[in-house]
Amino acid sequence: MPDPIRIAVIDSGAHPDHPHIDPARLLPGIAIAGDGAISECDTIDALGHGTAVTAAIQGQAPDALCLPIRVFHDALRTTARALMTATDWAVAAEVDMINLSLGTVNPAHRDLFAAVADRALAAGVLIVAAREVEGTPCYPGSLAQVLGVSLDWDCPREDYVARDGIIFASGHPRPIPGVPQRRNLHGVSFAVANMSGIVARGGRPAIARYRDQAMPNPATRSTIQKQPIAPTA
Numbered sequence: 384m385p386d387p388i389r390i391a392v393i394d395s396g397a398h399p400d401h402p403h404i405d406p407a408r409l410l411p412g413i414a415i416a417g418d419g420a421i422s423e424c425d426t427i428d429a430l431g432h433g434t435a436v437t438a439a440i441q442g443q444a445p446d447a448l449c450l451p452i453r454v455f456h457d458a459l460r461t462t463a464r465a466l467m468t469a470t471d472w473a474v475a476a477e478v479d480m481i482n483l484s485l486g487t488v489n490p491a492h493r494d495l496f497a498a499v500a501d502r503a504l505a506a507g508v509l510i511v512a513a514r515e516v517e518g519t520p521c522y523p524g525s526l527a528q529v530l531g532v533s534l535d536w537d538c539p540r541e542d543y544v545a546r547d548g549i550i551f552a553s554g555h556p557r558p559i560p561g562v563p564q565r566r567n568l569h570g571v572s573f574a575v576a577n578m579s580g581i582v583a584r585g586g587r588p589a590i591a592r593y594r595d596q597a598m599p600n601p602a603t604r605s606t607i608q609k610q611p612i613a614p615t616a
């Protein structure tokens with residue numbers, strides 16, 4: 384049997400009983416508190432966002448394995464420390480990809496996330512994240528070490544477009560029967576998830592192709608310890 388693609392989904396967890404989730408394709412994950420403390424296997428989603436993101440990925444790449452890492456607990460907000468810990472933990476778990484349907488527009492966190500992205504890239508892990516939010520660069524998705532994804536409402540869910548070197552994907556999740564598209568969850572989070580699934584569907588050659596286009600930034604490594612840990616904006 385081929386070795387399936389493993390995708391860490393850093394979000395609000397996943398609910399295995401949701402009809403859009405294939406629980407057989409979920410790996411045992413973890414939860415990470417704002418202070419970086421880790422709880423094993425506490426990944427039941429109480430917010431719905433991570434479930435919808437995971438469902439979008441599974442819909443695009445049904446053979447992939449998703450590893451939920453829960454950083455959102457009571458609200459869709461977390462800390463830079465939690466995201467750093469989550470990303471490094473995923474790299475240590477030897478995933479192929481990390482889906483970050485999230486980010487911060489706070490430029491104070493740029494170097495912080497650049498160092499984390501460098502470590503992932505050095506380990507051969509592709510990070511897929513939101514490139515911008517309403518025209519404002521988002522971190523880590525706007526970094527050269529990361530496959531940043533922007534939103535295109537006209538793009539079909541099963542495809543993506545590239546314009547001027549920027550990747551665009553649909554901002555719609557998997558449709559829910561009987562629920563109008565405009566009332567379902569939507570936005571750049573799902574552009575990221577759809578792109579992660581599309582890349583995973585292409586297998587490790589596709590992952591390697593995008594990873595090889597990324598550019599490490601060694602200059603950030605000497606400044607990382609000097610950056611403050613602050614809530615994600």
